[in-house]
Amino acid sequence: MAGTSPKAAALEVDARTSFTSGGSECYVNSLDYLLQEKREQALEQEQEKLLLQDCPHLDSLDPDEDEVPLALEHRKLVERFSTSLQGIPAGHPGETVFVPMHHPLPRMLDHSRLKPRSHLEELFLSSPPAQQLSFLRSGLLSGLYLHVGDRPEALLRWLFQLLTWPPETSLGAFGLLWDLSVDGLIRQSDEDTYLWCPSLQEVTAAFHSLGARSPALHPLGPFQHSGSKANLSQCEQQDTPGETALDISLSHICKFLMLCALAQPGAYPDGSLLGLIELICQAGLDVGLRLLPKTDLQQLLLLLLENIQEWPGKLRPLCCALSQVSDHHHNLLALVQLFPDVTSRSRQLRSQLSLVVIARMLDQQETLPLWQEKAQLSSLIQLLGLMRPSSLGQYLRAEILPPGQDQQPKASAQLDHKVCYLCHSLLTLAGVVVSCQDITPDRWGELQLLCMQLDRHISTHIRESPQAMYWTRLKDLATQTYIRWQELLAHCQPQVNCRSWLPWKLARRC
Template structure:
């Protein structure tokens, strides 16, 4: 070295063979060995720190280096061969980027070659060849597991999602804490001894159904659209003549577009064959012709001009329901409907459909039934004289039977209930027709749960509706228990509780089990469950007989007697068990009924004390 003079320049040491000064070399770099830069204590601590990070494997590793340095750790490999081999490979990968950065520095400068920070930061953005990029990725993944990349993070996230999905799958079962989760082979059958063991100790829940089984009412295929019989009709206008001479498809389109209702607003009167044709056209399921809206507008127009709407007769109503697919032969065989309401049905039964299509058919059927009931309610209210008491009893029986259809069990039927309310309120001699109506309604089905559904379908917003519910419940209980129906129809008002006291003594499941075995043609699978099922329905009917109205003074003693019988029959004497959930349901209903009756007793004067409370087993 030459000592510096006054006018000369100071001579400095030549740069290191790598081309970088010691403060330009990052810590994880392998360009130069850190043995000559740091003390042995510092290098040992750094090596222990890196080993600790490898063992703990944190979710996020160290940040990326500013330089595109190769992530080879010299301190992680105590031997010299590994260090020199990694350094030589890293020199080949970074040489191009650093050479470009050095070329940007002005040549001829005797000072140390200092690469600007901007060039150092942009050195890693130089394009690399695919071979060099693959070699760098290989070194990054194999020699430094702490360096994170976007691909590795995305892959780790996917693996976590797959592991979580496999753990939540029901096909995977966990053997124990130490063993991995395995999926059993579904195709492998169980051995014979295993199946016998499971069949021996299997426990069936045995619950009481919450929904009634229903009746196969709308089981036939709906008939095609009827044809309009226009013979003998004289057209009142040119447009009406065009409609009467058109084909059936054009007539249906004329109705669907709403032109028919506009036509008969301009002419004096709508012919009766056209009105009957529209009413039969309403039986199409689904209603693609908009016949209900047309007939409704024509009837409203007649009501405002003539003063009375057109009302279909009872046979026409029965034919419409038969065209909709109803099979009324069961009511005719029991003598509940006349023959003109039950035409001979030679149609084949409807084929079973898929669940999705069955739900759509149930919605369409409920919509069609609601439209027919809405039109009939208008006729019953506007022209009450068109339907005498006997016709109203027939319509009440028919509508209650239609409401038991299996497809309509879970569908709300407000229009049907409103029509039942209108028919009940229009009966002239109520007390004379009430026994006959109860005897007819208690025979619309042979299943006790369906009869409970009939009682629930009746409206209870008026005094007649509530009285019909009480009397019908007594008739159904007497029929199910084998008692004569004449003994449970008291002649005086509010005498139902006295008749109920004689019937409630027979609702014990042990007593009903003998009745079930005697009535069933084949022995049931579980007679105890069937007896509790029947007792459950009888208790619901008894609750409907008591009602929610305030008791009279002479009725309090009967209700106290009913509470005592309920405690004796379905209280402590009814045992429960793990496989006897139907008994638990029956006892829960008995408890709720007992509490309700006690509340009715507590509504009396303060000097009248209620009877003793429900006794625990």
């Protein structure tokens, strides 16, 4: 305390003594304070026991019980301000295409027509399947067949079959298959280009090996390579492919088919191309692959579309086949979205397929001219009138609700949600149809009539409610669609004479 005045030193000493003496009751737990706290807790417990004795019904209440009886006025208040947990899902429900597999899938190399050129190749051909796979993983097969003029098709077919195995095997098989194919293309001349491409039957068998059990994905004929289970080690026996393993195998298959479609455009006839497109689209709807990117699959679909020779004639059977891939409207919407809007053929397919799906969901396939040239907008005008929520409700009520249950509140709410869900998918498909059209001045009137139909039959019939937010989401979609169509009208100048574009009924009004 050197350098301080006597008065300041006295104040500091006085503060220290007050902190250690009188302040100890506030900052330090003493024995008297602990005893007082214990007496207060005992008094509170005694008061609680006396209260339970006076009110015995309080002891029987379970605070964790979910269903507590409510009074009538309370129940009406809860129903008034309750909110439905149902909504319009962002992702499609998917289809069960690939099922678990619990049996080995032996793949033996068919070397009946192969003549060994060295002792090492003879050892490889005569080895059991487990040792043949060890040749693949160790890299010995690259030394045997890479940078060599002759590449046996039986070896390439065997490597393609191994693409359906777990990643530790399929990765090496895909690398060698790719290197052998690209090396063979480099060594060939431009006039004589040949690349081994798996047939539709072999691709179908590969999907079947991955666990596909849909009737459309069954092998078209006997295509089995027998093998002994005893020759395979336990680690070589393929079990259920998980989502990641399944995605890797499908990615390898799609990448190799892309190489075939680019290097050998005429390898598949139009019938096989349609079968491959349907096969790949159905596989892309698998429930386990919904949240995974499908870039390789979409690029392959674009290449297969470009390789179709008789494109205008094959559009109708392709749309009819794809529209039957699933019975759920959201799955069919996801199927349309598998085709990117980047080429003229994909735009044409997206538009026509969307219109066919809408007509199928509304049971109007045979009543509208869906396949006439430049008749898509006129057909969509008639379909918009059937997409009214009240009309969809009548259609779904007879389909999903048993007689006598449509008046129940729970059943009515479920029907209400299904109507909104279906209308949301149909309206999204209608937007795809319009966005893929070339709106010329002579079609300006059809687009304006579409806007009128959208506002008359859908927007004005959507009843928003705080208890059902899915109606609000449908209202937002209808509003966005209407604004988008109005922007298209603004960029397209109509013709001077209104009678040249309006239907004859509206032309009389002009």
